[in-house]
Amino acid sequence: MRQELVSDCAAAAETAAIALARCDERLARVEPVLAEGACQRGHAFEAQALIGLSGGLCPLEDLCLHDARMDVRSPTREITRAAAMLDERRRLARREPAEILNPAALRQRLGIAEVPEPDRTGRVRTADQIATPWDRIDLEDDDDGQVDEDGLDREEEDDHGDPAFADIDALLARTRKRLDAWNDLSSDAGRMNLTLRDPAYDAAGRLARWLTVLEEGRGLPAALAAALALDAWLWLEPAERAGELGFALAATVLRQRGLGSAHLPVVGLGLRRGKFRWSPHQALSARVAGLLDALTEASAFGQADLDRLSLARTAMLRKCENRRGNSKLTELVGLFVASPLVTVQLAAARLQVSPQAVEAMLKQLGGSLPRELTGRRRYRAWGIL
Structure with missing residues (x-):
């Protein structure tokens, strides 16, 4: 299977590697201010x-203004997510690739325990069970409730309540029990980090399988190894959120292999x-080839930018001449x-x-002044976007 994948994607991998190397070498040779701006x-x-790949809308101007804490309007959920991704990339760009791809560092970043924790039935789910991660979990019977056919606890009916709201009250009670089972309410830290997590998700097993794919890619060309790592991440989804x-x-894999x-x-x-749009229903060779073409397209855009x-x-x-x-x-x-x-x-x-001196210099730039982004008369901002 590995030989067939290498032979099918060899041309695309070579093209992507050449494009990445050219873009990286050009950034290394230009003036530092241009390299910093491009990065x-x-x-x-x-x-x-x-954000666009996930179906959201994120105007670049709004993202930059939010990053500078100069929002023109209330930030949307997509803007907030994009700002988090922006901060994440900046942090990763400042760190060494070996430190980022360290299994212990990845587990800490994703909040995963080193040893897979048992689920509510007491069984430990392994990496071999990731192919069917959504197996039904049999919930234990509680003292004050019973398990119905849907796996939800049935509360004892309240004869004193309004019959019209009995179903709603039962639903709220079952939801409260489920959330209490998924969150740690025994400590202040747990109550501050309430979240909705699937106890059967097995992030540790998924990450273990992804690390195996990453290790297997060490003997492959750099671009192909990065494409396989990304394809495995999209397939396994080790991080629930x-x-x-x-x-x-x-991208860090490419940096580690010398292409970034x-x-x-x-x-x-x-x-x-x-x-190309990635889909789990496509063949592995088609998915990897599409990701390699995306690397080539990104490198071409980087040089054009x-x-x-x-x-x-x-x-x-x-405009700075004769000053x-x-x-x-x-x-x-x-x-x-x-x-x-x-x-x-x-x-x-x-x-x-x-x-006042800055305002005067902005007027001196004249028509070459970058575009104003806020549309306001005060608290303005300019940028080359």
Whole structure:
């Protein structure tokens, strides 16, 4: 099976590896301010793309404004999720790949115990049972209730209540019991972290199988190993509430194998821009080939975005010609390039000038000034998006 997969995806893997290497080498050779700006913009593009893949709407301007705590309107659930992904990618980009992919670190990140905990029936679910993770769990009989055909506890009927609300009261009582069984209410920390989790999910077993796939990919080409790791993550879903983390981990695999030393590759962006859509009903070779094409598309977009960023910088630097030696306009241009969003207060703090001086420099940029993002007359922000 492994030989057939390598032969079927060899061409796509080679194309993706060449595209990734070119993009990474170019970022390593350009000026640091351009490389920093491209990496920061890549994080924002990736977060927006992952929300789009899940069917949500996340305008890039709103995401950058929310990240700078300058929301024009109340942030939506999609904006909040994208901001969390943005912070996650920034943290991963600052850490070493070996530290990120360490099994103990992954378990800590996902909140998984090292040894799989037994379910409510006392049985320990292993990695071999992941193929059917939604097996029915037989609930133990309680002293004050019985288990019906649906596996839900039936409360004793209250003869003193209103018959019209008897079914609703019984449903609320059963729901309360189920939530109490899934949450730890015995400590303050448990009450502060209430959540709805499936006790039969077996995140530890799923993660163990994903780590096995990751280990098997060490003998494969880097791009193919990353695509297999991402495909396994999407198939197994080791994280019950962090499905997008698999894209960042696949990019980390590329960094570890030398195809992303200058940046954290954007995998979801290529998948969002391409025509391929991952589905578990497709064949393994088709899924992996589609993910490899997404890597190629993401690398091409990264180079095109770097060209756009360089062009914007060149246009703004033309306004800096024939300026005095102590002019801060060149530094303001560098700030626009390195940061997705710039405000008057941020520029004044970074350049150590007054806000009035920043306003004057913004007027000097004229038509090359980046687009204003807020649409307001006060507390404005500009960015190259």
